[in-house]
Each structure stands twice: as structure tokens, then as C-alpha cells.
Amino acid sequence: MTISMHWIDAIVRRFEGVGWAVLATCAVLMPWFGIEQPMAGPVGEGFEVLDAIVTGAMLAAMVAQIARIIQAPPAEHITIRTASWLLLLALCLIAGRLTWILATVGDVHMTVTMAGALLILAASVLLHAAGRVIYGNPG
Numbered sequence: 001m002t003i004s005m006h007w008i009d010a011i012v013r014r015f016e017g018v019g020w021a022v023l024a025t026c027a028v029l030m031p032w033f034g035i036e037q038p039m040a041g042p043v044g045e046g047f048e049v050l051d052a053i054v055t056g057a058m059l060a061a062m063v064a065q066i067a068r069i070i071q072a073p074p075a076e077h078i079t080i081r082t083a084s085w086l087l088l089l090a091l092c093l094i095a096g097r098l099t100w101i102l103a104t105v106g107d108v109h110m111t112v113t114m115a116g117a118l119l120i121l122a123a124s125v126l127l128h129a130a131g132r133v134i135y136g137n138p139g
Helices: 002-014 016-032 047-068 078-103 112-135
Strands: none
Touching: 002 016, 047 078, 047 112, 078 112
């Protein structure tokens, strides 16, 4: 397991510059390309499977964040502890709202870019929480 983690670490560090370019493109330029229409009418309609995947990912991220908070060291700095609780609150609100909409309406009407953004957020929380729970608090 250690060898593969070193390999992944080397790849991530090598392509970090590309990551900044992708970040700038997605965060700054992508919304202005007009790829998706504004949320009105049937935009996002019919993607129930994607809605369910995103909702499941957000619920999993919420559970992972709870585990991360429970496993936090007792002397964890208050800013990190507060940030962890605020992230958990945001995840609960998002996951709760998505679950409620799916249960009552059956279709969230979420655009593909919004679904992608929430999946990336969930993956980030899952990776961060898993890293903290599995490898502990390095600092």
C-alpha cells in the first residue's frame, strides 16, 4: 500500500500545475461558456439516476465527515474543529435537501455541471476524511 501511495503522491505533485489551470478554467471561465442553459423550465429534467448518485455521494460524504470529527484528536485546533463542523452542517443541508426532493418530487432538476460539482465535493470530503481517519492527524 505504501508504494502505491508514493506513486499517487508523485503523480499528483507532478501535475499540480495542470490542476491549477483546470481550476481556473472551470471556476472562472466555464460558467460564461453557455454550455448549459440557466435553471428554468426543463433544464436538468430526466437525470434521476444522476440525481440519485449525487445524493448518495453527498450522504456518504456526510457520514465520512462524521467519522472524521469523531476520530479527531482531542487537542485539535479550534479553527479546524469549527471548519469540520461547518462542513458537516453544509453537507447535511445539501444531502437533506437532495434526499427530500428525490423522495417527494422524484427529480432534482439539477444541471450536469452542478451534479459534477457536487460529486467532486463529495469525493474531496471522502478522500480527506478517509485520509484523516486512516492515517491520523499529522500535525
